[in-house]
Amino acid sequence: MVDTISADTVVSIHYTLRGEDQKVLDSAEGADPLMYLHGHGQIIPGLEKQLAGKKIGDSVKAEVAPAEGYGEFDEGLILSLERNQFPKDAKLEMGVMFELAGPQNETLVVRVTKIEADSIEVDGNHPLAGKKLFFDVSVVALRPATKEEITHGHAHGPGGHHH
Ligand code: ZN
Numbered sequence: 001m002v003d004t005i006s007a008d009t010v011v012s013i014h015y016t017l018r019g020e021d022q023k024v025l026d027s028a029e030g031a032d033p034l035m036y037l038h039g040h041g042q043i044i045p046g047l048e049k050q051l052a053g054k055k056i057g058d059s060v061k062a063e064v065a066p067a068e069g070y071g072e073f074d075e076g077l078i079l080s081l082e083r084n085q086f087p088k089d090a091k092l093e094m095g096v097m098f099e100l101a102g103p104q105n106e107t108l109v110v111r112v113t114k115i116e117a118d119s120i121e122v123d124g125n126h127p128l129a130g131k132k133l134f135f136d137v138s139v140v141a142l143r144p145a146t147k148e149e150i151t152h153g154h155a156h157g158p159g160g161h162h163h
Helices: 045-051 147-152
Strands: 009-018 024-027 034-037 059-064 078-082 097-101 107-115 119-123 133-144
Touching: 045 059, 045 133
Parallel strands: none
Antiparallel strands: 009 024, 009 034, 009 133, 059 133, 078 119, 097 107, 107 119
16 A cells, blocks of 8 residues: 555556646546656656655646756757758658757757758757646556566556556
C-alpha cells in the first residue's frame, strides 16, 4: 500500500494543462488517466515536485515556471537551413517536424517555422518552451512500482508504457 506520492510510486492522474491565457493546451479529461513512475523524470520537474506527498482524491493546482517545465526559449535553436540540406522528397510545410543531428551529434527535433525561396527556418525549441504552465491535476490511483518498472524507469500497463 502507498498512501502518498513518493519515489517509486506509480501514479495515475487526470490533468488539464492551460497556458498563461487560460487556453487549454493539453487535457486527459475524459480519457484514461495518465500513469507515470514518480521520481524518475517521466513528467516535467515542476509538476513532479508539486505532486510529491499528495494522496488519492487530492486536487492539485500546479503553476510551473519554464525552467521547471519545458525549458526557457533558446534563440540559438532557431536555425536557418538551405533547402538543399533537406532530402529531395522532404515535405516542407509549416509546422512539420524533422530530426536533425545537433552539434554534438545528438538528435534535435525541429519544427519548420518559416519557408523562403531557398532557405528554411526551423525551431528546435519544445513548443511549450518559455511558457508558464498551469496544471489542474487530480490524483486517481497510487500503487508501489514493480522492480521491473523501477529498472526501466517508467510505469507499465494501461495509461503507462507498452512494450
Ligand atoms: Zn518498461
